[in-house]
Amino acid sequence: MTVIVERPSCTGTTTASSASTTSPTPPDRPFLAPLLPVVGQDTHVPLVDGSSRTYANLDYAASAPALTAVAARVTEVLPLYASVHRGAGYLSQVSTALYEASRRTVAAFVGARVDDVAIITRNTTDAVNLLAGCVPKGGRVLVLDVEHHANLLPWVHTGRGAGRSTTILPVEATVALTLAALGRELGRNAYALVTVTGASNVTGEALPLADVVRLAHGAGARVLVDGAQLVPHRGFSLAATGVDYVAFSGHKTYAPFGAGALVGRRDWLDAGTPYLAGGGAVRDVRTDRTLWQPAPARHEAGSPNVIGAIALAEACEVLSGLPAGALDAHEQELRTRLVEGLDALDGVRVVRIWPDSAEPVGVVTFTVAGHDPGLVAAYLSAEHGIGVRDGRFCAHPLLAHLGASTGAVRASVGVGTSSEAVDRLLGALAQYLDGGARADYVVVDGCWAVQDDPRPLLPVHGIDALAATAGAACGPALDD
Numbered sequence: 001m002t003v004i005v006e007r008p009s010c011t012g013t014t015t016a017s018s019a020s021t022t023s024p025t026p027p028d029r030p031f032l033a034p035l036l037p038v039v040g041q042d043t044h045v046p047l048v049d050g051s052s053r054t055y056a057n058l059d060y061a062a063s064a065p066a067l068t069a070v071a072a073r074v075t076e077v078l079p080l081y082a083s084v085h086r087g088a089g090y091l092s093q094v095s096t097a098l099y100e101a102s103r104r105t106v107a108a109f110v111g112a113r114v115d116d117v118a119i120i121t122r123n124t125t126d127a128v129n130l131l132a133g134c135v136p137k138g139g140r141v142l143v144l145d146v147e148h149h150a151n152l153l154p155w156v157h158t159g160r161g162a163g164r165s166t167t168i169l170p171v172e173a174t175v176a177l178t179l180a181a182l183g184r185e186l187g188r189n190a191y192a193l194v195t196v197t198g199a200s201n202v203t204g205e206a207l208p209l210a211d212v213v214r215l216a217h218g219a220g221a222r223v224l225v226d227g228a229q230l231v232p233h234r235g236f237s238l239a240a241t242g243v244d245y246v247a248f249s250g251h252k253t254y255a256p257f258g259a260g261a262l263v264g265r266r267d268w269l270d271a272g273t274p275y276l277a278g279g280g281a282v283r284d285v286r287t288d289r290t291l292w293q294p295a296p297a298r299h300e301a302g303s304p305n306v307i308g309a310i311a312l313a314e315a316c317e318v319l320s321g322l323p324a325g326a327l328d329a330h331e332q333e334l335r336t337r338l339v340e341g342l343d344a345l346d347g348v349r350v351v352r353i354w355p356d357s358a359e360p361v362g363v364v365t366f367t368v369a370g371h372d373p374g375l376v377a378a379y380l381s382a383e384h385g386i387g388v389r390d391g392r393f394c395a396h397p398l399l400a401h402l403g404a405s406t407g408a409v410r411a412s413v414g415v416g417t418s419s420e421a422v423d424r425l426l427g428a429l430a431q432y433l434d435g436g437a438r439a440d441y442v443v444v445d446g447c448w449a450v451q452d453d454p455r456p457l458l459p460v461h462g463i464d465a466l467a468a469t470a471g472a473a474c475g476p477a478l479d480d
C-alpha cells in the first residue's frame, strides 16, 4: 500500500484558523429528537483518543440506515421467502403475492397514475439506465449540467442511451434565468425527454417541478425526475406534479436491501428494449425469435430481489404514515440549524446553485478555506465519531460550477437524525478551526487517514482491519 506522509495544514496555517472560538450553535435552540427509529442509532464507534461515542451519521444522502420497522419486516418475511412467479409451492405463492403487493405499495407511494407501471430496479442508476433504453428511437434528451452522474452519463457517453442525441444545458445564476433558458431550448429544438433532479445530492436544491413540467409538456417532451434525494425526504407524487417518470433508491429510503424503482408511463416501458435479456422477461422463445413480455416483467429478467422490494415497500408505508408535514418540518429544522451554524464559522462556505431556490432538502455541502475536505472528514470521524462525506459527490460538472473542483464536505440528515449530530458537527468544526486536529493524518492511496490509527475494530465478523479498506473506500478512482 502506498503511504504518502503529509503534514496536514490543520494546525493553523490558513486564514480559516482565525475563526470564531465560540460554539456556533445558538444556546437557546431546543433538542430535536429523531423523527423515526432507525437501526444502529446507538452504535458506538471508537475515537483516536481511546474513548468512544455514539455514531453521528450525517451521510444519509449517500445511504440511509434501515428503519427499525423495515428490519422487523424483513425478519418477519424471511421464513416465508421462496421462489417467485414460477413456483407452484405455497410459499412461492406467498412470496409472489408479497412481491407484487410491494410493487403496488411503491407505486402508490410516488403517486402513480392508474396506467403507470412500477419496475423494481437495483437503485436509481439502474432505473435511469433502464429508461435510457426506452426513449423512442430518435428522441432527443435534455439534461442540466448539475445532475448526479447517474442522471447524466446514461444519456451521453455509455449505457443504453449511448449515441442518442442529448443536450447538456448549463444552469444559469438564478432559478428564474435557468427556467427561461430551459424554455428557450425547448422552443428551439424538439425533445422527447427532459430529465432533472428532484433534489441535488450536493446542495439539496431543485428547480420547481411544476415549472419544468409546464415547459416540457408545452413543448411535447416528457419529464423524468431523479428522485434519489427527493422521494425519501419530501414525498413525491407523479399524479400531482404531472411528472412522467420517477427513479429512486431503497438504500436512500431507509430500506438498504438492494432494491429501487422506476415508476411512470407505460407505453415507452412496454415498447422499450428489455433491460436484461433472460428468463421472466419473455412470453415465448424459439431459437430464431423471442417474444417479450410487456413491462414490468419485460425489464425484470432473472430472479427478482423479493426481500429488497418488500423492505422498500415497508419503508414507503412507514413514511407515508407520518403526519402531513412532519418529514419536511424535521429536516428543515435540522438543515436551518446546520446552515446557520456553518455560516457563523469563518472560512466555511456553504455552496448553493441558485440563491433563489426554495426549501432545499437536508443535504448541505461546504468548503473550509485552505483545508482539504478529505482531511476535515477524516478528522470529524476519528476525533468526534461523525460520519460525513467528502469529494465531488458523483457530480463533477456541478462541483466545477460551484468553484469546488477539488472537492467539498457534505453533511446530510434524515428521519433518524437528532439535533445532537448537527450540533456535534458544528462544535467539532469550530474546534478544528480554532486549534486544528489533535492526531496526525496521512494520505493513504489518495485517502486521508489517521497515522498509525489506534482505533480497534468493532467486533464484526468478516473484516480484519480498517486500513485494508481505506484505499478502496475513497481512492480517486471511486470518487463519489
Ligand code: PMP
Binding pocket: 061, 062, 123, 124, 125, 126, 148, 150, 151, 197, 199, 200, 201, 226, 228, 229, 249, 251, 394
Ligand atoms: N441521483 C442522485 C441525486 C443521487 O444522490 C444518487 C446517489 N448518490 C444517485 C442518483 C444514484 O443513486 P444509486 O447509487 O442508488 O443508484
